[in-house]
Amino acid sequence: MQKIEITDQDSLLKVRQIVHSLAREIGFGLVDQTRITTVASELTRNILLYAKKGHVEIYNINGSRIGLKMIFIDEGPGIDNIELAMKDGYTTSGGMGKGLPGSKRLMDEFYIESAPGKGAKVTVIKWLKG
């Protein structure tokens, strides 16, 4: 497991770089490497936008199935309405509103745990097809 603190713009580059090289190491093809790295970027930005800081835990899953798991955790204001946040084009930050729904489409598994005032925890997994 690798843990990366998310605090500023440079965190975006650092998370992308570490996730990309792990995805490559695990054996994902170029398209999946790009999907996973893009999701890492989207979810890191979400933390910077909404919570200002947080961290990500990156796991190399190597059991009966092989995959890459990322857990993005922050202690920010949380998500008022998860259903609304998952709608394409919905944004409260002036962004595109693509971050969460887009990330869900790019990964195999996607879970959000959040409540107002309680921060947010977003877990995503991509499985290696084999």
Next chain:
Amino acid sequence: MAKIPILKLGSTLLVSIQTELHDRLASELQEEILASIEKNKSKAVIIDITALEIVDSFIGRMLTNTAEMAALMDAEVILVGISPAVAITLVELGMELKGVKTALDLESALEIINDNLSEENDADFFSSDPKSDDERDEN
């Protein structure tokens, strides 16, 4: 801070992004491109993203906005170097970069620009290519 050079080729600007962009850098690049269009009275901007590992929603939006802003300044943006992986990811993410002109490589981008210039200059356009009369696209 990494600088991204903006090269001038006649009335065209060439921007080859050779470093990964975080959001602040992407926003600064957008401003610099627009300032260069004004300063050089450029008609076209080729943005080469071959070296970018990913194009996420922020960078995608920056590229789309830059194209729209350039159009308001009477210049067109042509995006070059979108890899299959980036194209797939952008569409799945829900970012089709609508309204942004793309070309597969630098050469095709320059062809688009030359065609536009020759259409604009209603005068005879002399091509150095002797075959061009037969092969020139009617559109």
